[in-house]
Amino acid sequence: MSLSESWLAQLQVEGGRVTAPRRAVVEILAETDRALNPAEVYELARRRHPAIGLVTVYRTIERLEALRLIERIHQHDGCHAFLRAAQGHEHVLLCERCGRALRFVGDDLEDLIRSLQERTGFIIREHWLQLFGLCPACQT
Amino acid sequence: MSLSESWLAQLQVEGGRVTAPRRAVVEILAETDRALNPAEVYELARRRHPAIGLVTVYRTIERLEALRLIERIHQHDGCHAFLRAAQGHEHVLLCERCGRALRFVGDDLEDLIRSLQERTGFIIREHWLQLFGLCPACQT
DNA sequence: ACAACTAAAGAAAACCGTTGTCAATAGCTA
DNA sequence: TAGCTATTGACAACGGTTTTCTTTAGTTGT
Ligand SMILES: [Mn+2]
Ligand SMILES: [Mn+2]
Ligand SMILES: [Zn+2]
Ligand SMILES: [Zn+2]
Numbered sequence: 581m582s583l584s585e586s587w588l589a590q591l592q593v594e595g596g597r598v599t600a601p602r603r604a605v606v607e608i609l610a611e612t613d614r615a616l617n618p619a620e621v622y623e624l625a626r627r628r629h630p631a632i633g634l635v636t637v638y639r640t641i642e643r644l645e646a647l648r649l650i651e652r653i654h655q656h657d658g659c660h661a662f663l664r665a666a667q668g669h670e671h672v673l674l675c676e677r678c679g680r681a682l683r684f685v686g687d688d689l690e691d692l693i694r695s696l697q698e699r700t701g702f703i704i705r706e707h708w709l710q711l712f713g714l715c716p717a718c719q720t
Numbered sequence: 721m722s723l724s725e726s727w728l729a730q731l732q733v734e735g736g737r738v739t740a741p742r743r744a745v746v747e748i749l750a751e752t753d754r755a756l757n758p759a760e761v762y763e764l765a766r767r768r769h770p771a772i773g774l775v776t777v778y779r780t781i782e783r784l785e786a787l788r789l790i791e792r793i794h795q796h797d798g799c800h801a802f803l804r805a806a807q808g809h810e811h812v813l814l815c816e817r818c819g820r821a822l823r824f825v826g827d828d829l830e831d832l833i834r835s836l837q838e839r840t841g842f843i844i845r846e847h848w849l850q851l852f853g854l855c856p857a858c859q860t
Numbered sequence: 861a862c863a864a865c866t867a868a869a870g871a872a873a874a875c876c877g878t879t880g881t882c883a884a885t886a887g888c889t890a
Numbered sequence: 891t892a893g894c895t896a897t898t899g900a901c902a903a904c905g906g907t908t909t910t911c912t913t914t915a916g917t918t919g920t
Contacts, residue, residue, distance in 0.1 A: 597887045597896055618877085633899045638878065654848070659799040660877085673842055682840055684832075692827055693851065700822055702813055704853035708794070711833065713844035737867055737916045758906085773870045778907065800906085 583610040583664075587649050596643065604628040605640040614679040615653040615661035653681070654710065671708075675715035684711075723750040723804075727789050736783065744768035745780040754819040755793040755801035793821070794850065811848075815855035824851075 581589070584607045588598050591606075604625040609616070616624070622637045641662055644650045653661045655674065663672065663681050670683040693704050721729070724747045728738050731746075744765040749756070756764070762777045781802055784790045793801045795814065803812065803821050810823040833844050 592888095595896080599887070599897065601898070631899080634877095635879085635900085636898065639897085654794040654799060659794060673836060673840065673844065675842065676845070682842070684836055684840075686835075687829065687832055689827065689849075692824075695826075696813060696824055696851065697853075700813065700824075701856035702815065702822070702851075702853045703859060704813065704851050705816070706852040708848065708850045708852070709829075710848045711836065711842075711844050712846040712848070713837075713842045716841035719843060732917095735867080739868065739916070741869070771870080774906095775871085775908080776869065779868080 587644065587647075590647055590649065591643060594647070601625070601629050601632040601636045602640050604632060605637055606644070609641075609644060609650050609662060610664065613664075613681055615655070615663045615674065615681055616679070617658070617660045617662070621662070654708075655679075656712075671710060673711040673713065675718050676712050677714060677718040680715045680717075682715075727784065727787075730787055730789065731783060734787070740769050741765070741772040741776045742780050744772060745777055746784070749781075749784060749790050749802060750804065753804075753821055755795070755803045755814065755821055756819070757798070757800045757802070761802070794848075795819075796852075811850060813851040813853065815858050816852050817854060817858040820855045820857075 584603070587606050587610055588603065591602070592598060596602075605621060607628065608621055608624045612624075618634070618637050618641060621641065622632070622634045625632050625637060641650065645652070645662070648665050650662045651665045652659060653663045653672065653674070655661060656676070661679065666672070666683055668685075670685055671687060673682045673684055674680070687709055689707060689709075693707070696702065697704055724743070727746050727750055728743065731742070732738060736742075745761060747768065748761055748764045752764075758774070758777050758781060761781065762772070762774045765772050765777060781790065785792070785802070788805050790802045791805045792799060793803045793812065793814070795801060796816070801819065806812070806823055808825075810825055811827060813822045813824055814820070827849055829847060829849075833847070836842065837844055
């Protein structure tokens, strides 16, 4: 079963229905390795289902985010892009030019976090790590 | 010279003028150790200069950000808060409840970044690291 | 101190991404 | 196949931010 099919199935389990506009949005977000904002999703979705409305894009994004199938990505030029969610403890490496995204593991912040907790008295519950750069294709 | 005075001096060097509303915003952002959004800055600034308008808050934030004296902070509940800028290579530890912010150094991502560059072909130019938790006062 | 210049102010309106409303449509289930 | 209702698209509303415009006031040179 493809990723899009699996996402649609998860929507169905929650009482959701599989419709053509929803399928268009799901396929784009499941299959694209770039952070896309709602307007970009809309533009791409219209190629698969021209009658789709922007509002439906927003609503589908909202549902997918609630199911933790996609997540919001924070960038210099705004925080309105979405990307397939991380699986487990992963972070993301983003191309600043084209938005291409790669997940990675292997950051080791345990010692830093432990020592900061001791020094500051904070209880640290979460960390965000994002790397930015240029993907091979954008290095001209 | 206090930090606020230094910021106002930097605005003057750029041809800016020192006014009462601007001074109110500058003092709040220079002296507060919490990430504040424009509405919060406005509310605090009104205590020092009741006639100030929200638009002036936005304009002053814009100027301070351009001078790299403050920077935008990304959080779960939005990305509209501002904080005194990092000095050199620092990251930030934020209290999820009250927004209190602490800068820290000592993250060591060199090896990870080098190995990711080799494995992925990306050129990595920047990294964002933020820690979230509860400050001592908010641990109830 | 004064005048001249112009940056900055506040008020109001515009802007625009996002969210809410609503009647019509179309998945799903029995 | 019929009935129920989730979802749709059109449209309006919303709210944070930006723009416009006129007035105020900080700065500079005399
Ligand atoms: Mn990690
Ligand atoms: Mn670092
Ligand atoms: Zn953000
Ligand atoms: Zn706190």
